[in-house]
């Protein structure tokens with residue numbers, strides 16, 4: 001490998017959780033720290049790629065040389081991705097996008113009235129950002145290499161293999177081991193059309209560099 005193994009590539013990466021507002025002071029989110037996505041953005045930039053990072057609400061510094069777009073909700077994340085993806089040659093979705101959002105947003109804070117009644121809440125499904133991008137003409141024409149992540153609590157290989165096919169991505173990366181949210185290290189299971197490969201337990205920075213290597217190896221077939 002050369003140090004600049006992603007020279008000439010433009011990576012678009014999503015990271016962190018999304019925040020789905022209920023009212024002006026409340027919302028639904030999850031415990032994603034954004035660390036894996038930020039580590040990938042840093043590793044890809046160091047490997048010579050132009051990098052755009054679409055980040056949900058996280059407390060992490062922007063890696064040097066990376067263009068960052070901050071968003072809150074899944075729909076804002078999708079909008080930011082759609083506005084940037086045209087220039088990208090690689091799309092990596094690490095964000096833990098909320099599956100559902102409250103069906104209605106209350107402009108005013110929902111008040112507790114002392115009666116003991118609880119507010120009824122219904123949800124609607126959020127768009128699947130990765131699946132949408134992977135089905136685009138750009139991806140189907142081989143001009144955009146798409147990578148998804150999967151965090152499963154059990155049967156990782158089975159669920160992640162199914163997820164790879166359902167989302168229509170060439171490479172799906174499974175988080176091995178229990179809840180990696182917030183941690184500085186992880187282990188990854190790579191699943192592509194040829195089989196699987198494990199990246200053993202290491203810091204997210206090391207894993208991000210290894211993942212960049214693995215993606216660089218797979219690119220020629222997609223971006224000739």
Ligand code: C5P
Pocket residue numbers: 014074093094095096097098099126127128129130131147148149150151163
């Ligand atoms: O379906 P699931 O959420 O497990 O899939 C995980 C993968 O899909 C991750 O790469 C995640 O970033 C992406 N995803 C997305 N939009 C969603 C849900 C998941 O881009 N609404």
